[in-house]
Amino acid sequence: MDEHGFYRVAAASPRVRVGHPEANGEAIIDLLRQAEREGVELVVFPELCLTGYTCGDLFNDRTLLGGAREALRTLARESASYYSGLAIVGLPLLLEDQLYNVAAIIGQGQIHGIIPKRYLPNEKERWFTPWVDREERTEHFLTGRAIPLGDGVWKMNSSRWVGDGVCLGVEICEDLWTPIPRSVALAFSGANVICNPSASNDLTTKSDYRRQLVQSQSARLMTGYVYASAGVTESTTDLVFGGHCFIAENGVILAESKRFSREPVMIVADIDIERLSIDRMRTRSWNDQKGEEFLPPVAGHTLDLGESPARVGPLRRVVAAHPFVPSHGDRLAERCEEIFHIQVAGLSKRVEVAGPPSLQIGISGGLDSTLALLVAVKTCDLLSIDRTRVHGITMPGFGTSDRTFANAQAIMQHLKITAETIDIKTLSLDAFRAIGHRPFGIQVDGMDLDTFQDRLRELPDHQRHDLTFENVQARIRTFLLMSRGFVVGTGDMSELALGWATYNGDHMSMYNPNVSIPKTLVRFLVRWVADHEFDGDAREVLHSIADTEISPELLPPSRDGSIQSTEASVGPYELHDFFLYHFLRFGFRPTKIFRLACEARFDRPYTPSEIKSWLGQFFRRFFHSQYKRSCLPDGPKVGSISLSPRGDWRMPSDAEGTLWLDEIERLAV
Numbered sequence: 105m106d107e108h109g110f111y112r113v114a115a116a117s118p119r120v121r122v123g124h125p126e127a128n129g130e131a132i133i134d135l136l137r138q139a140e141r142e143g144v145e146l147v148v149f150p151e152l153c154l155t156g157y158t159c160g161d162l163f164n165d166r167t168l169l170g171g172a173r174e175a176l177r178t179l180a181r182e183s184a185s186y187y188s189g190l191a192i193v194g195l196p197l198l199l200e201d202q203l204y205n206v207a208a209i210i211g212q213g214q215i216h217g218i219i220p221k222r223y224l225p226n227e228k229e230r231w232f233t234p235w236v237d238r239e240e241r242t243e244h245f246l247t248g249r250a251i252p253l254g255d256g257v258w259k260m261n262s263s264r265w266v267g268d269g270v271c272l273g274v275e276i277c278e279d280l281w282t283p284i285p286r287s288v289a290l291a292f293s294g295a296n297v298i299c300n301p302s303a304s305n306d307l308t309t310k311s312d313y314r315r316q317l318v319q320s321q322s323a324r325l326m327t328g329y330v331y332a333s334a335g336v337t338e339s340t341t342d343l344v345f346g347g348h349c350f351i352a353e354n355g356v357i358l359a360e361s362k363r364f365s366r367e368p369v370m371i372v373a374d375i376d377i378e379r380l381s382i383d384r385m386r387t388r389s390w391n392d393q394k395g396e397e398f399l400p401p402v403a404g405h406t407l408d409l410g411e412s413p414a415r416v417g418p419l420r421r422v423v424a425a426h427p428f429v430p431s432h433g434d435r436l437a438e439r440c441e442e443i444f445h446i447q448v449a450g451l452s453k454r455v456e457v458a459g460p461p462s463l464q465i466g467i468s469g470g471l472d473s474t475l476a477l478l479v480a481v482k483t484c485d486l487l488s489i490d491r492t493r494v495h496g497i498t499m500p501g502f503g504t505s506d507r508t509f510a511n512a513q514a515i516m517q518h519l520k521i522t523a524e525t526i527d528i529k530t531l532s533l534d535a536f537r538a539i540g541h542r543p544f545g546i547q548v549d550g551m552d553l554d555t556f557q558d559r560l561r562e563l564p565d566h567q568r569h570d571l572t573f574e575n576v577q578a579r580i581r582t583f584l585l586m587s588r589g590f591v592v593g594t595g596d597m598s599e600l601a602l603g604w605a606t607y608n609g610d611h612m613s614m615y616n617p618n619v620s621i622p623k624t625l626v627r628f629l630v631r632w633v634a635d636h637e638f639d640g641d642a643r644e645v646l647h648s649i650a651d652t653e654i655s656p657e658l659l660p661p662s663r664d665g666s667i668q669s670t671e672a673s674v675g676p677y678e679l680h681d682f683f684l685y686h687f688l689r690f691g692f693r694p695t696k697i698f699r700l701a702c703e704a705r706f707d708r709p710y711t712p713s714e715i716k717s718w719l720g721q722f723f724r725r726f727f728h729s730q731y732k733r734s735c736l737p738d739g740p741k742v743g744s745i746s747l748s749p750r751g752d753w754r755m756p757s758d759a760e761g762t763l764w765l766d767e768i769e770r771l772a773v
Contacts, residue, residue: 145270152194163231215246304348425707429624429625454614481519594610596622597621624677676708
């Protein structure tokens with residue numbers, strides 16, 4: 105396992121010569137050599153792979169059984185010379201006049217444990233005896249040294265990162281298909297990687313069920329799951345085996361093999377042990393069931409294999425650049441519809457209880473207010489309320505562009521709501537005078553609006569920074585909205601994470617349906633609604649809004665006409681949403697977030713120096729802005745992350761981010 109908690113595993117299905125353990129051992133060695141070249145630390149091979157699963161009555165023959173034992177000894181003895189990790193290998197084992205279907209853990213020249221199969225599939229394995237012993241014991245039957253025999257977990261410690269290391273558990277094929285799989289007891293005994301040497305024959309649609317089993321078991325137990333099944337070189341007298349292999353992690357398939365390959369199969373993936381540990385730590389019900397009496401006892405063992413060599417090159421797993429955005433596929437539309445319906449359901453309940461005469465929304469022509477407006481309109485439709493009850497107010501200020509103003513007017517018209525325009529420039533100028541503020545150093549006493557705007561146009565670009573100038577406009581807009589009635593908030597989760605909101609300005613509302621929607625998802629949802637809910641001019645306007653540069657439009661345009669850019673100030677939202685997800689969802693350290701960001705494929709490439717710089721910006725702003733999140737209005741949680749101070753994120757407003765920022769500063773780029 106490396107310093108960030110990634111454990112590289114493989115599931116392999118070798119070419120098998122039925123009844124020839126020596127040749128099968130050599131085929132396994134070839135795959136182990138390949139695994140060593142790829143930096144793999146654990147390889148799982150199929151059930152009974154040293155003899156072949158389909159030997160039939162040959163399993164009663166002492167010659168075959170002796171050959172299997174000798175092949176295992178050879179594998180174990182020679183493993184130290186060609187492979188530095190562990191391997192799980194299946195074979196038949198005769199013990200006290202009973203034949204068992206077992207998996208052996210080998211590595212670094214030794215046999216570390218033998219795990220017998222507990223549950224047998226009817227007559228398909230009538231030669232074997234199910235393992236019914238409740239207690240583990242040790243035997244000296246293979247190498248002259250004590251070898252654990254029975255249910256057990258094998259823990260490997262690591263000094264490279266904070267937390268427990270890898271802990272392996274093994275269940276064999278049918279053990280997974282039972283009502284209470286063996287892996288339940290193994291996981292509750294600490295196993296975070298379950299290995300399954302299997303021989304599952306292929307039938308029509310069976311592969312779907314097999315995949316579902318592996319995927320769901322890894323999710324229920326919050327484990328990595330490595331499943332390796334016998335391939336097409338098994339006997340085809342009555343059955344065909346496809347060599348189906350999976351690597352899963354907490355409900356996600358990281359790697360999957362193609363079936364029916366005539367060549368040896370090996371798939372490789374990096375399991376995130378730290379991520380699994382965090383999920384278990386945060387799930388209270390996980391610990392609540394550990395002491396249940398129905399779980400059989402499981403012995404624990406410690407393996408000291410030393411630290412694996414540092415790996416270079418990319419991770420063997422997909423790192424999603426936009427973790428909040430639904431992945432493309434058959435369920436894309438379903439996911440978007442579900443998110444949108446959660447927002448609508450949340451606002452609908454509040455509207456039913458509050459019974460407001462109208463819903464007030466500030467419409468800027470930007471992404472956030474457009475999504476909130478779409479939610480409000482659908483809420484009215486759901487509750488059979490006339491859409492004119494939604495009052496959209498456009499409040500142009502000193503930085504409002506012609507494009508956003510036109511889009512705001514157009515979308516309100518297309519949605520058939522009550523639309524109004526209130527120009528806030530005169531009110532803002534009055535406020536500057538009232539508080540004695542000189543915007544950009546301009547003395548405004550006795551100055552009319554036209555003269556003031558002329559002075560703004562003359563400003564050099566480097567002087568166009570004035571926080572009070574921005575805040576006054578934002579608060580005037582909120583004042584106008586709040587004075588009218590029930591205000592629907594528009595700010596999104598990314599802005600709240602970065603503190604990119606005016607306190608008691610756009611930061612406040614009576615209810616905010618966007619409160620747990622990150623910026624990357626807002627843009628995606630607006631485009632999805634445009635394509636699936638509208639056509640003609642309305643669709644065109646929504647796409648225009650989605651394609652508009654993100655801006656608060658509170659500062660005057662530069663001399664070349666360009667508007668204030670949010671991302672030029674705080675950084676790319678696709679990066680910040682990536683940082684936010686991995687920090688809040690898993691509590692990852694900045695160094696790990698940095699590594700993952702360097703692996704991800706964003707909409708545009710970023711250098712490591714850029715990623716480091718924006719990562720520092722994210723943590724500085726996140727810690728500095730908690731006071732804004734500590735008094736958020738209500739709003740629905742739509743995904744696994746929320747910043748609500750009443751539930752998901754309770755952080756002191758005066759917490760210090762020094763530890764995180766120092767770690768970022770030490771990053772080598």
